[in-house]
Amino acid sequence: MLDARIRPFIDPLLNAQGRKLARFGISANQVTLLGLTLGLTAALLIALGAPGWALLPLLLSRLADGLDGAVARASQPSDFGGLLDISCDFAVYGAVPLGFVLADPASNGVAGAFLLASFYVSGTSFLGYAILAEKRKMTTQAQGVKTLYYVGGLLEGAETIGFFVLLCLWPVAFAPLAWVFGTLCLVTAAARVWLAWRVFS
Template sequence: MIDTKLRGKFQPTFDIMAVKLVKIQLRPNVITWIAFGVGILASVSVAIEWMIPSILLLWLSGLLDVLDGTVARLTRSSSRGGAYMDLILDRMVEAAYILGLAYRFPQGYYAYLLFYVAVIFNFTTFIVAGALFQNKGAKSMHYDVGIAERTETFLVFTLLALFPTNIYLILMIFNAVIFITGMVRFKRVLAYSKSLD
């Protein structure tokens, strides 16, 4: 929800950054892979309990994830393949970060498992909505708005890294938010599907 509500306010800053990347001829897919690599480094950092570096790397990965799409739009090089790769690698960064936390703080075991179930459910509804609903935005596919989006996820990951003794409670609350996001979208997709029949 934060992404949807505030992205427009920050986009001019992202555009300035993206122009600099265009000048050094960094292609969108290369930026996507760099974002992925930085996200994996963040996950390794949290696994060895380097919390502040892990948080900084996580947010840098998120920034690069924003910039790859911005560069693609500025250079008119957006592609379905690039959008597909971006979606998958984003989820892999999130999965890796949870694995890093699970390695270092195994006491949140059931919360981690439930997180994966929640993400599978939520992401499935997101992909189905993207395939069904007409795309009216600037992205390569319809992006359905949800309560829990990427910024919320990174904020929660930051809290998990800063307050590891509260991992179970924080993650279980976030799991509930992810499930609610998926259920709202699931209901919307079903209603839309019925209107097509």
Template sequence: MLDTHGRKFVQPIIHKTATHLLRMGLTANQVTIMAFFTGISSGIWFFYNQPILAVIFLWLSGYLDAVDGSMARMTKPSPWGTVMDVTFDRLVEISVILGIAFLYPELQWALLLLSVSIIFSITIFLTVGAVSEKQGMKSFYYQAGVAERTEGFIFLTLMMLVEPFRLEITLIFVAVEIFTGIQRMLEARKLLKDVN
């Protein structure tokens, strides 16, 4: 939701950074890889009891992820860039989930539910993107929802920083992901005109 409706407020800064990195000779795919390594370090920082660094690296990776998309649109988006982008996004989330799970084994059952709910929501997102004839700013149809990347980062941040309520925050995140998956499924039915 925030990605869809709030992007216009931060896009000028993202565009400026994208322009600067292109002038430096970097490609969108190179920045995607930078965002990936920055992001997966987040879970490692958390596991080593450095939650502030974990959050900083998580959000820096998210910023670079937004910048690489702008860079791609300013040059030429590539299908390989899209594959890397979507795959690396999930691996960054997995890194944080694993960092929390290894440090707090008592939360593993809730983190497993979270992982399942993310798989459910992203499966619908990717399937609709693959079968839809519509195309958005990305190289596939982007199906908005209550939980997009920014909301996920907010929940992951709270899970890392708000220790007394880590379980409750995780379960709320699970509920929001399930709601988003159902929301996307219902929208897909209308979008694809499949009323059987």
């Protein structure tokens, strides 16, 4: 919901830094893998009971996620890079809730399972829509220049990052927050399916 609104403000900054990294010979895929490593480090710290310490690598991971596209646009974007980017994003989005479950399975297990299931459904609706949009040769730059077709929704990247930050700052509230956010993920997925029905049927 917020991604398209904040893009005009953050894209110029990311693109400027992306051009600098590209000039140093750093590839977009290297930035993507750095973001994955930082995100998994954050998840590990959460699992070890240190969610506060996880905040820095988590935020740096999401910064890398924004920078990899900027580096690609400044050098040579590729279809594989787009696939690697979304795969690493989903890996981090799954690992962070898993970290909270592993930190306290008794309190967080059921809510964490529901949250991960909702991510699965939401991710499927996102990628399924992208496949159908590509089949129809549809394009959009509402979320910036992307390899995949990005359809918006109630919850997008900015909301997910904010949710993860809130969890790290308030880990004892993981279960109720996970139920609420997971429910909103399902609403997002349902909205995408409804939109697909209107557009593609």
